[in-house]
Amino acid sequence: MSTGHQPGLFKRPAKPHKTFKGKRSKGQIDADNRGGLYFAFRLQTIISCGGSLTPAEFVESMASCDDTIVRTLGHNVVYLSVGRFKSRVGLLTPNPAKIDDVLDCIKVSDVVCFLWPTDGELSDENNLLLTIIKAHGLPSIVNVIPNIAQIPVGKKREETRKQAVLAISNASMNDANKVFFCDTELERKLLVRHFVEMKKSKMLLQKRRPHILVEKLDVADDNSGICTVLASGYLRGPSWNVNHLIHIQGWGDFQLGRIMAHTDPHPLKQNERVQANGDGEPKVLVAANESLREPLQSEIVPDPMDAEQTWPDEYDVSDDGKVKIEAGVRKVPKGTSSYQAAWIVDDDEDEESEDDEESIDEDEEEGNCEAGMEMEMVDESDHEGQNAEETDDAMSTAIDDDEADDFDEVEKYRREREDAQFPDEIDTPINDLARIRFQKYRGLKSFRTSPWDAKENLPSDYARIFQFQNYKKTRKTVLSAIGDHDPDTCALPGQYVTLEIIRVPVTFAQQWDQSSPLVLYQLLPHEQRMSVLNMVIRRHPTCRVPIMNKQKLIFYIGFRKFEACPVFSQHTNGNKFKMERFLPTDACCVASVYAPITFPPASVLVFREGKSGVEKLVATGSLLDVNPDRVVLKRIVLSGHPFKINKRSVVCRYMFFNRGTHGHMKCRFDQQLNAADSVMMSLYKRVFPKWTYNPRVGRSAAVTNAVQETEAMDE
Incomplete structure (x- = not known):
């Protein structure tokens, strides 16, 4: 049965559908203004x-x-x-x-x-x-x-x-x-x-963020190193809200004072210049409102006295209802009583930080190599003449520095190759107690299904960052508000205007390279606040130099550029992710850093700085999410050898070196082992990024290919 128009008695044609023209969509407004x-x-x-x-x-x-x-x-x-x-x-x-x-x-x-x-x-x-x-x-x-x-x-x-x-x-x-x-x-x-x-x-960057290509830059109100910058150019993208913050690449985020319209310096017809005001003077379009202006606060200042008190659970309470106090190991002078030892305050410097613990294994591996280098340097210094000239000393010092850099690169190659052959395996220290050395590690029955509380034992840096209660809803709300025009606070795109940027360092205008373009971006709400950014990156084939975990790199994320030391982890499903000691060569990984909030999608470019200040491409990718609750676990594997093999139990050796039984221990398995098998035990510890965010990164001199510099190392 047809559902089309049924003609009436007078055979009149169907009336066209009328649309309500009082409300236009954002796309219709852009099409009309084009x-x-x-x-x-x-x-x-x-x-x-x-x-x-x-x-x-x-x-x-x-x-x-x-x-x-x-x-x-x-x-x-x-x-x-x-x-x-x-x-x-x-x-x-x-x-x-x-x-x-x-x-x-x-x-x-x-x-x-x-x-x-x-x-x-x-x-x-x-x-x-x-x-x-x-x-x-x-x-x-x-x-x-x-x-x-x-x-x-x-x-x-x-x-x-x-x-x-x-x-x-x-x-x-x-x-x-x-x-x-x-x-x-x-x-x-x-x-x-x-x-x-x-x-x-x-691009989405052009659609979602108002921006301006600076044509002219002036400085006003210079006062003790802080000034007001007047940046002129054509407004592009959506409407520009004067109460939102503005980002200057390499310098950070700033506030706006006013937006003023000017005469178009490049009109379509030279005899029909559009005047901003009747007498040619700049016209103030919108001015910032102190009550509506976005704050510059990027991180939370934690209050040490505002700490939460957690109630002891059933494991901390004894049978008679008294709270048990765990005895800690403390180094005290010889002859000190237990009462005197209770009054000795622990020194923060004596506590092992996470970075120190992570570098212990590396230091032990590098010990023999560094000792050999020191002996060679001592031997060379013994044979040097005492009356050498200053120029010769300077040249020898430079040569020694170059050799040290080469040894460092060779050591990175060796450690990357060793990590690929024996992933996460380390040797138990002979002189230190294993229960002290690995006290921050724990075992997991199953890496996939065993629970791990994301709010447990957080570092002090987590008290400085922001986290969304509902990230997806906040992102949807912020992105849906793009393009909303309020004539009291917004300036329409396409006009030639001057942005009055307040409280900017004078060195910015002094160091601005006139031969390079300057692009200013308006920030979306919350994008000035610090959090943990997770990026999915893949190593570029031209990068053949080992990239270690927590190595300083340069990131281009959308319109931002900054330095940071990322933590690499596997890009897999689940709620726990294994840390990568090196950037993988043939797979994607996730890099986590402390950085200002950026709403995806956003492209990611990763560079490293060479010896001459030249940036070299390391990896490419995209922004994954903003999630401080991502659990990145560092795994270590202790290995042993079966000494006596029974039907279900094995006496293992070479895993520990304690006294008495010389490190032998009895292990039980679900099936019988062979003499060629090895006994492995995995331990895990959560790791966090370093607070190394630095937005003041200079412009690169050039970008070159990194293949040539690694040819000599490969030989």
Whole structure:
């Protein structure tokens, strides 16, 4: 039976459905504002992947392809007002050797244009750059093959085009078969038209966070090292709330005072300039409200007197109802009575910290190697002349430092190989008591099903961080509020404005590199607060240097860049996760750090700093969640050898070295053992990240491939 329109007596057609036009969605508002008066430039980043045409020459050819194009210069940007298509385009040409400049330009761009070589050959540096860009995320892309007109028309030109298309396809770029050329004036006009009319697919970072590419930077109210920074540029993304915080990469989070509108310095028509105010003076759009402004507090200041008192459980209470006091082991002077020993205060320095415990095994392994190095250095120092010149001493000191660094690298390789062959196995100390050495470890009947309280024995740093009661609900609430516009507190995107950033260090303006782009981001609620971030990362094939657990690394998470020492753990299902001593080479792992809250999804890039300050790619990945309750367990395995084998019991040796029976102990198993078997016992201890978060990280000089530096080590 048909459910369509049934004509009536007069055979009139069906009336169209009318929609209520009083309420428009956020997408309809963005579509209506697109291309209007207050609409920011469409930014394109030009990246060269090799070849003879440089990005600067490409921009010059695009600006001169049409007489109606008006070219104006901004800060590191070339603006083109295309009257033929009634649109404006901004072209960015970052230095490919500076990864910070490339990533900052891509974050604010609507389109990324790649210039591919005609021969299709990409260098190792270009391949590494493309890997970083793809892991970071891309908006819409355009593939251009320049200088193909220099090849004679015919079969050779077609083969050259196919080679370039194959290189684009191997680089896993979208629309590999759809390429453009820019040799003739007509081809350049078509390319400009494609820039203007193509469908733009923005990144989530651009959709969710208001941002601004700074065109001009001024300093006001300089007072004892603190000043007010006036940053001017076009607002992009959603509406900018003046009460929210602003993030400056490499410096941290700050508050806004006002947002002022200015005359558009690069209008579409030069004779129709839009004035911000009647007399050309800047107009105050919105001002911050002290009662509604987001606080700068990033961590909690714990009160030592506000500690919770836990009630003793049934194991702590004896049969007669009295609380039992566990006797602790304490070193006291010889001849001290028990009454005198009770008054001796334990020294914090005598207690073993977690880091010291984790390094005991490493120190024991390195003991023989370091002792040999010290003997060699002593022998060399005995043979040195007493009247050596200062220059020779300086050179020998530098050589010794280099040799020490080489020995450290070799030791890392040895320990990584040993950990792969004998994972988590350690030797029981002969001189120390095992019950004292492993007092913070415990055994688990089953790693998967045995319980472990996530709130048990937390470090003092956990009193400084924030945790959501319902993380998923908070994330949904924060993300759903993006795009809400309040005319009293928000400024619409597309306007040329000045942000008044208050209480900024004067050194920021003094150290700002004028040749590098500066992008400012607005933070979402709670994103200034510290917590534990968990990231899923995978080691890049070019990184062939061992990356140890809790090694200082540089992280790019979304719009943030900081230094931290992560804790590596396995990326598996369950509520407990085993710690990794080294970054795995063939599997994903989770890196946990103390860092400001960031709502996923967000891309993650991990670098390490080389000897010359050059950043080298280590791993790529994405943000997993913000969860301080993730239980990361460090496992150690004590091994022994069966000495006497019975039907169900075994006398084991070489696991402990106590007196009397010389470390022999009797173990029971569910089946009979063989003489070739080994007896293993696993112990576990929860580990936490180090508080090493440092947001003030300088911009990288360059990013290089790390393969060459490891060739000598592999030999």
